Amino acid sequence: MLVLVLAEMLAQNNYTSTNTNTTTHYMPELPEVETVRTGLDAALRGKTVARVQLARADLRFPFPPGFAKKLEGSKILRIERRAKYLLFRLSGGGVWLSHLGMSGNFSFQKKAQSPQKHDHVVITFADKTLLVFNDPRRFGFMDFMAEEEVETHKLLAGIGPEPLGNGFSPAYLEEQLSARKTPVKVALMDQSLVAGVGNIYASEALYLAKLDPRLPAHRAAPFSAELVTSIRRALEAAIASGGSSLRDFVHIGGETGYFQHRFQVYGREGEPCFSCTAAIRQLRQGGRATFWCPTCQPNPSKTAHLRPRKKMAKGA
DNA sequence: CCTTGAACCTGCGGGC
DNA sequence: TGCCCGCAGGTTCAAG
Numbered sequence A: 001m002l003v004l005v006l007a008e009m010l011a012q013n014n015y016t017s018t019n020t021n022t023t024t025h026y027m028p029e030l031p032e033v034e035t036v037r038t039g040l041d042a043a044l045r046g047k048t049v050a051r052v053q054l055a056r057a058d059l060r061f062p063f064p065p066g067f068a069k070k071l072e073g074s075k076i077l078r079i080e081r082r083a084k085y086l087l088f089r090l091s092g093g094g095v096w097l098s099h100l101g102m103s104g105n106f107s108f109q110k111k112a113q114s115p116q117k118h119d120h121v122v123i124t125f126a127d128k129t130l131l132v133f134n135d136p137r138r139f140g141f142m143d144f145m146a147e148e149e150v151e152t153h154k155l156l157a158g159i160g161p162e163p164l165g166n167g168f169s170p171a172y173l174e175e176q177l178s179a180r181k182t183p184v185k186v187a188l189m190d191q192s193l194v195a196g197v198g199n200i201y202a203s204e205a206l207y208l209a210k211l212d213p214r215l216p217a218h219r220a221a222p223f224s225a226e227l228v229t230s231i232r233r234a235l236e237a238a239i240a241s242g243g244s245s246l247r248d249f250v251h252i253g254g255e256t257g258y259f260q261h262r263f264q265v266y267g268r269e270g271e272p273c274f275s276c277t278a279a280i281r282q283l284r285q286g287g288r289a290t291f292w293c294p295t296c297q298p299n300p301s302k303t304a305h306l307r308p309r310k311k312m313a314k315g316a
Numbered sequence B: 001c002c003t004t005g006a007a008c009c010t011g012c013g014g015g016c
Numbered sequence C: 001t002g003c004c005c006g007c008a009g010g011t012t013c014a015a016g
Helices: A002-010 A030-044 A067-071 A170-178 A184-188 A199-209 A217-252 A300-306
Strands: A049-054 A076-082 A085-090 A094-099 A105-109 A119-125 A130-134 A141-146 A281-285 A288-292
Touching: A030 A076, A030 A085, A030 A105, A030 A217, A049 A067, A067 A094, A067 A141, A170 A184, A170 A217, A184 A199, A184 A217, A199 A217, A199 A288
Parallel strands: none
Antiparallel strands: A049 A119, A076 A085, A085 A094, A094 A141, A105 A130, A119 A130, A281 A288
């Protein structure tokens, strides 16, 4: 049953056989990747890879040499997430790493269907079920490594603490923000500072924390406790929404509430703030769109005096 | 070291 | 209808 749920949920963009729904884009930041991970883990755990077909030699990067052969014959033990990366742990000690980029999409299929545009990887399992990776923009990619290489993998080694883990403490965040002049919103999107916070949830978290996204990071540092709480709340709410849509899907029959997850500010320029009704505003920071409420997230010059207290001298 | 901006690639919606 | 433009979840890289 869950298999059907997953197939539908993950095949939003290229579902063909009974597609009557509008196409929805899903946005692979941490909550979305975590929801995908949950679904894939439930559907694929224990399955043996029989065949891997690549429609091209590269996505964002070339597939590693012998990629298909390294997967074939292995059993999927479990699927983990680190930042926005998926790690498929395989029997034999191999790890299949995957990133969804901007438009990557895994769909699970009970039987082979006619290939769709941008289907780049088709994996057939021993039980004849299939997993298809579709990615129009090809910002996604895949890699393969031995499990002992995970910690030192070039793309994983520099990633900051998981925001929902213990390593992401107010003290840590304050230290990190204090050393930066860049706008706090840009800082939160830096994967070396904290893992998995992307363009949407950076705006959402700052709204919850009532902080102006333009505030220089070092001036936001005193509010690190609020920021940690707000980041976690924003991410957890979205994950919960994804989880509930997984459960509810069977009853809804086509709509995934997950994709209707309501954002407080993202994408809502000109619309009323849900808290104060002021018009949500938009600006560009580091080339990306930022959304904020000018009333609930007041100007830096007005927040300066709100500093709780002077920072205590550090050390012994 | 930090910071900024361009680049990667396709699809879509708005304006004309 | 169609063309052109800007924009979109992420990350890497070069240059300042």
